[in-house]
Each structure stands twice: as structure tokens, then as C-alpha cells.
Amino acid sequence: MPATYEPIATTTLGSAAASITFSSIASSWTDLRLVLVATASGGTKFLRFNSSTTGYSNTWILGDGSSATSGRSTSYPRLDLNSQDTGDSTPSLDTVDVFSYAGSTNKTCLMTSSHDENGSGQVMRQVGLWANTAAITQIDLLLSSSNTWSAGTTATLYGIKNA
């Protein structure tokens, strides 16, 4: 019997890598929570479920220290987390809560992204949709424009099980 809140897998990069993948995710839990503490060579952080390149959309609210804005993407090939400043040594913190990931509904998730660089950076909260009723068995963390995750980047996937 799974615990209520337990780590499923953790990846800590020993060297730069183009992707981080959690595969063969069991359907044992109710929700998934992904915690990403990352630095990268640049680009936009994004994820895909089950290697799918279709069916994503999201709505976000963002504050950059000057203003608050909201935007959206529709019919997109990936689910963007946030941009990652090039060559940063200060990690960003991202979380992704995926609800009913093994259920038969479209998959909705809540995402947070926090990044501060002592004068730049942003805080972002968003809701994301993968319009697909398949159970999620794989999550890939990727970067745009052939960028890479830096050594030391850590990603942990948790499972949350209700009563």
C-alpha cells in the first residue's frame, strides 16, 4: 500500500543533460507532485507527458517586479514552465501538481515557478491542461533551443495518495 506522500524517484544530474525523464510511473497514487530545482544553459523549461507533442494549453499569471500580467497558450506542443536565465548559478524552483494523473479525464495541473536574481527574475503561477485521457506514465523535463540542464539540477517526483 503506498504512503500518503512519498518520493517516487529523484534525479540529480552529475553532468549537463538535455532531458530529465521519469518513466514507468505506476498508477498507485491519486496525484503527482514534481519538484524541480534547476539551473540550465538557457531556454524555456517545459515538460511533456507520455512523450506526446500535442494537446497542451495553459493560462498563467506572472509578476516580474514591475507589473502583473496574464497570458495563455493554446494547442501547444508542450507545457512551458518558465524561462531560465542563461548561465545562472542561482536555481529556479518549480513545482507541478498533476491531479488524477491515472484517471480517465483530461489532465489538469497547477504549476508554480519562482526565480529571483537580485534585480531580475519572476514569480509565475499557472494552470496547465493536457487534453488527453490516457494515464500519465512518463514525464520528460526539457529545454528549448537545444539547451541543457546544468550539473546539480535536481528533480523529485512524489506520489500523493488519498484515503
Next chain:
Amino acid sequence: MWWVELLNSFVSVLDSGGAGGGAGAYESIATIIASSAATTITFSSIPSTYKHLQVRWIANTYNATSNEGLYIQFNGDTAANYSWHALNGDGSGAYSNGAANVTYPCLTAAVLPATGTTYGVGILDVQDYSVTTKNKTARMIAGRDTNGATTQTINLSSGAWFNTAAITSLSFRTGTGFSNTSVFSLYGIKGA
């Protein structure tokens, strides 16, 4: 790197407390699957054995044409003892709203989609819910997305219940009723 070590230590704490079918610092208290068209679901007889409460929900309603607010009430209190604020993004702009001295619902945090295969989701946190010397404060992140529909939104909200009583029941309400596939899961978070 210091932040890798910090995160790994966090994982270790969860590892040490997470095994055993629910034992640990984060425990499942109860789950409610809404009855068809039920307008209110209630967690009752909530024990005071935790430090904080969290509710994770995935829900939609029987309103086929528009969004609905999700309202929250503590201990069945229907007096004007609540207030709330929200920061919202609808894909076009960011805006804030709120209300004071609200009677029935204390927190209208998220709009729910019409019945379908796409659901609204949210996470509600209630801090120090059993402390009898404090008014109660809650926060929620919630949202829904339907690939460009004008009703999509991301909400961050806070709410207060101006009452120092320990919270022993927690209700969620919507106007037309929840679909019978809506699920509300209550968790308890322990202190040291």
C-alpha cells in the same frame, strides 16, 4: 551544491516518515466523491491532531454554460464572519477582487468548468486550524484551462474566518451542484 543537499535532506525526511500506508507528517484524513448534483460537500468531525489541513480537489459542476464560484465554510457558521481576496489571471489580464463581511461563503477562490472531461483543480491550505487563540486563515491556488476558452483562469486567494474556534468541519459549495466525478481529499499535516 548547497541547494542540492538541502533538497536531498528534504527528500530524506519524507522517506523516513512516509512509509506504512499513510503514517508520517502528511496523512490522508478523508476523501469525498460528490453525490450527483450535490451543492455542498462537508468534511465533518475533523480531528485536532494535526497542525495544518490541506484539501486537494478536482471538480466540475452541472452548469453547462458558465463558470461558478467555489465557496467555503467552517463549522457551519453562516454569519458574516468571513472575508477573502483573490489574484486572478484569465489569459488576457491580471486582476484582483475580494469581499468583506461575507455571510455564507468565506472564500470564492476558483471557478469550476461545466460538466465535461476537463476539470477545475485546486489546493486549499488552512493553517493552525485547531488553535483556539487565533482567527483562521486559509489560502488556495486553483485553476482550470480549456485550451483557449474565455472561462479559463488561474486563481490565488486568501480567506479569513473571524472566529477562534477549532475547525471541526469544512464545507465546499457551488450553485448548480458538483458532478458525481468531483473528488475532494482532505489531508492533515503534522507539526514536530
